[in-house]
Amino acid sequence: MEFIYNNLAFHNYGVAIIFFTLFVKILLLPLTVKQQRSMERQQIIQPELEALQNKYKDDRKKLQEEQMNLYTKYNISPMSGCLPMLIQLPLILVIYQIVRRPLTYIAGLSSDVIKSLTGVANESWVKSWTNYEIQTNKHFLDKTAEFFELTGGAGQQINMRFLKIFDLGETPKWKFWEFGDQWKVYLPLMLIPVLAVATSYLQMFITNRLNNMNKKNENGNSSALAGMNGMLKILPLMTLFIAFVVPAGLGFYWIVSNIFGILQTILLKKLFSIKKEGSA
Numbered sequence: 001m002e003f004i005y006n007n008l009a010f011h012n013y014g015v016a017i018i019f020f021t022l023f024v025k026i027l028l029l030p031l032t033v034k035q036q037r038s039m040e041r042q043q044i045i046q047p048e049l050e051a052l053q054n055k056y057k058d059d060r061k062k063l064q065e066e067q068m069n070l071y072t073k074y075n076i077s078p079m080s081g082c083l084p085m086l087i088q089l090p091l092i093l094v095i096y097q098i099v100r101r102p103l104t105y106i107a108g109l110s111s112d113v114i115k116s117l118t119g120v121a122n123e124s125w126v127k128s129w130t131n132y133e134i135q136t137n138k139h140f141l142d143k144t145a146e147f148f149e150l151t152g153g154a155g156q157q158i159n160m161r162f163l164k165i166f167d168l169g170e171t172p173k174w175k176f177w178e179f180g181d182q183w184k185v186y187l188p189l190m191l192i193p194v195l196a197v198a199t200s201y202l203q204m205f206i207t208n209r210l211n212n213m214n215k216k217n218e219n220g221n222s223s224a225l226a227g228m229n230g231m232l233k234i235l236p237l238m239t240l241f242i243a244f245v246v247p248a249g250l251g252f253y254w255i256v257s258n259i260f261g262i263l264q265t266i267l268l269k270k271l272f273s274i275k276k277e278g279s280a
Helices: 002-007 013-027 029-044 046-055 060-073 082-100 111-126 132-139 144-151 180-189 191-210 213-218 223-243 248-279
Strands: none
Touching: 002 013, 013 029, 013 082, 013 248, 029 046, 029 248, 046 060, 082 132, 082 248, 111 132, 111 144, 180 191, 191 223, 191 248, 223 248
8 A cells, every 4th residue: 555655646545545446356356257257147047047936936945956956057156246245354454454554554654653653743642542543644744844853754644635625534423513613524524434335235236237136036046145135235234334433544445446346347247248249
């Protein structure tokens, strides 16, 4: 993240998160392609699935057994859609640490230097803050000379604002009556959790629409797949809660990741459609 911030993002924290998210998507691309192929195969076997559902409509256990046999025959994993999501969970923890500790992971300062900075900033409140590096960084934003004197010329203050509106180091608040004279900071930040949830559901809707997943669910797919879909619908609500208790940078990462995910889904679907037409 330090390299991205200094060399690619024009020393802009929000742009650095965008580049980081793009790199993550590129690294996960082979897994995403595999997931899309699995969805394409599910569309191909849909007539056979419907035939099984009609044949064993009164025998749920037998139906699930035959469905799993069919998935095995075509090398399809009904739970493959969960894999990219599970892999991204550790990435969310990484992003949280990067957002929470900008002086360590972006400015590249040692723990001893950070301790001296926090002591000068105000030792009494720094110890009580989980996001103490964010608060220390904010204290020195307009004290460049003092910052460089304490750090020996190493590192730099991190500008955590994006588009001059969103302070991605602050934690969004939903209690708008507590904004007070800080309303210009917290009012825009309310959009971060809302957009994180909205883009999550939009990505889910587009993915289901492009892969005809809604039709499959109506026809009654396996319990494993139904459970997966139920979990995917609940996750955005968890995102809403989390985005209101962590620095806005994490919610911003979710928004960017969802937007890239939507574009990726559309492009992969288009490429697979062209490939299918070419082989027809």
